[in-house]
Every structure is written in C-alpha cells, then in structure tokens.
Amino acid sequence: MTAKIIDGKAIAQELRGNIAKAAAELAKDHGIVPGLAVVLVGADPASEVYVRSKSKAVTDAGMKSFDHKLPADTSQDDLLALIKQLNEDKNVHGILVQLPLPSQIDSTLVLNSIDPNKDVDGFHPVNAGRLATGQRALVPCTPFGCVILAKKMHSSLSGMNAVVIGRSNIVGKPLAQLLLAENCTVTVAHSKTKDLPGVCREADLLFAAVGRPEMVKGDWIKPGATVIDVGINRVPGEAGKTKLVGDVDYKEALAVAGAVTPVPGGVGPMTIACVILNTLRAACASAGLPEPKV
Numbered sequence: 001m002t003a004k005i006i007d008g009k010a011i012a013q014e015l016r017g018n019i020a021k022a023a024a025e026l027a028k029d030h031g032i033v034p035g036l037a038v039v040l041v042g043a044d045p046a047s048e049v050y051v052r053s054k055s056k057a058v059t060d061a062g063m064k065s066f067d068h069k070l071p072a073d074t075s076q077d078d079l080l081a082l083i084k085q086l087n088e089d090k091n092v093h094g095i096l097v098q099l100p101l102p103s104q105i106d107s108t109l110v111l112n113s114i115d116p117n118k119d120v121d122g123f124h125p126v127n128a129g130r131l132a133t134g135q136r137a138l139v140p141c142t143p144f145g146c147v148i149l150a151k152k153m154h155s156s157l158s159g160m161n162a163v164v165i166g167r168s169n170i171v172g173k174p175l176a177q178l179l180l181a182e183n184c185t186v187t188v189a190h191s192k193t194k195d196l197p198g199v200c201r202e203a204d205l206l207f208a209a210v211g212r213p214e215m216v217k218g219d220w221i222k223p224g225a226t227v228i229d230v231g232i233n234r235v236p237g238e239a240g241k242t243k244l245v246g247d248v249d250y251k252e253a254l255a256v257a258g259a260v261t262p263v264p265g266g267v268g269p270m271t272i273a274c275v276i277l278n279t280l281r282a283a284c285a286s287a288g289l290p291e292p293k294v
C-alpha cells in the first residue's frame, strides 16, 4: 500500500484564503481589522523563522501585525509590562509570546498574564479549562491544525481509536481534548507507556508529538491508519547541512498507513494558519459577533 500524502501546505493555504475573505467582511461590515501582537524575546534562529512566517501570514490575510522583538536579557517585569500594555490595546485582538523564553523569565507566569480573550495560543488555564469543559475557547494552534487535517481524511472522526503520543500542555493534552470532543476513543501515550508500539497499532488515527526523530516505525502503524506527524526535528543531512524530519519514519509509514503528513509541509503550516484563524476568532468574539465561518 502507498499512503495518501496529506498536503498540509495546500490545506493551510486554502484555509488562509478563507480567513482573508472573512477578515475582509469583518472590516467591511463592522469596521474591525484583527490585529496580532507577536512577542519574541532573544534571537533564537528557529523562533525568528516562525515569527516571520506568522507576521507574513497575518498581513497576507489583511490583518495587522505588531511585532515586539526584545533583547535576550529582558527582565520578567519588563515583559509583564509589555503584556499589560497589549492587553489594554484595542487594536490588538491576539497576543502570542513565542516559546521558549530565556531562563530568567517564568513562562507560566507570563502566559497566565495574557488576557484569555486575546490568548491566540490557547495556553492560558482559562482556555484550557474552557476546552476541557466544551465551552467556546481559543484552542492551541498545533492541535487545532492536526484535527483539521484528520477531518480532511475522514468526514467524521466519531468512534475512531485515536492515539496521541506526547502529553505536553501545548500539543498532546489539548489534542486529546479536541479528539474527545470529536467523539474519538482517545489514548494518550508518553515516556512511561508500556508497549508503545502495541498501543500505536490499535490506532485508526495516530498522532506523534514527541520530539524524537523518526521514532515511530512502520510496524507500529495499523495498516490503513491516518498518521499525523507533529514532530519538527533538525538532524544532520547531506553535505554538512541539516534537514527537518518528523517523529515518524516517513518512508516506512508510507508503505503501511492509509494517509500520512510529511515534514516539512504537514502540521507546521497548519499551525501558522490556525494562529491567524484564532486572531480572527478573538476579534469576532471581542465585538460580540458569532464564530466566523471559514
């Protein structure tokens, strides 16, 4: 069997086009231009790439982008003061503080200081709690993107066995909540899970969010399963260069799975699209408008 390749890049592009249309309507009908503030502390090269692609996606969608680049030795108090200012700024509907933060800053404290209504990452405990209790919430972008990709392959996920490898607050846990809301039977696996390959083989939908290059092998995959690879791992490539690989052995997965996401070009572009979508959602909610249709 050769798996279908799930083209995250193309699906993200289509979604971004729909978001741009909805944003144009919001501007025309209500005079609101959604704005996203991205805060980057320090100069990590990978973070700079992500921040650039987020800002570009925002302006491509006809929204406003406010970039705040702070030096690596920024104090926690200065960062909290900036967030307070952004919380109060009427032109800012979404705030994203790029992780990881330098060690002198308490990330949890910083994330908890963002107005939950502007928390487009969905990391604030209010949004995590809203998601877990089935209320309208800003949902973390990477899990949001993963579920959109799974639903492109299956019109309904109801009753499917979903296995999520990884239980981080930013990917694994919220992904499990979203899948539960889609009526999947959800298993969350992690570093203490016994017989991980056997657990994975039960999955109709397998999500890998581990951070270990090509850990998931072909014989861990149920034939015909849909495999969504969240991992972004930079490993040595040819001619002294580095290359990106996922948490799934892509070649082996292609031979067994029904559908699989590539890395790059799978979940990553969907994360960016969902940041923009959440900014639009936050702008609509702030004006008391219903959930935008995209």
Ligand SMILES: NC(=O)C1=CN([C@@H]2O[C@H](COP(=O)(O)OP(=O)(O)OC[C@H]3O[C@@H](n4cnc5c(N)ncnc54)[C@H](OP(=O)(O)O)[C@@H]3O)[C@@H](O)[C@H]2O)C=CC1
Pocket: 142, 165, 166, 167, 168, 169, 170, 171, 172, 189, 190, 191, 192, 193, 196, 209, 210, 211, 212, 230, 231, 232, 233, 267, 268, 271
């Ligand atoms: N495409 C995208 O947009 C994004 C991609 N990523 C990528 O996704 C991956 C995961 O990110 P993140 O959730 O932040 O990572 P974390 O390091 O926070 O979490 C990793 C999880 O994997 C589990 N784990 C580690 N080793 C094993 C193992 N050998 N067997 C089973 N489980 C294991 C850990 O278990 P335990 O809890 O027991 O320690 C933990 O729950 C990374 O590659 C990251 O780069 C992240 C965000 C966005």
Ligand SMILES: Nc1nc(=O)c2c([nH]1)NC[C@@H]1CN(c3ccc(C(=O)N[C@@H](CCC(=O)O)C(=O)O)cc3)C=[N+]21
Pocket: 049, 050, 053, 096, 097, 098, 099, 100, 121, 141, 142, 232, 244, 263, 264, 265, 266, 267, 268, 269, 271, 272
């Ligand atoms: N507050 C916060 N929110 C985040 O959402 C967040 C974060 N911090 N810190 C880092 C992780 C990682 N992340 C990615 C986003 C896009 C790609 C992406 O677009 N990847 C491209 C490849 C890009 C490349 O070539 O490096 C792809 O997979 O095709 C990857 C990873 C968001 N994160």
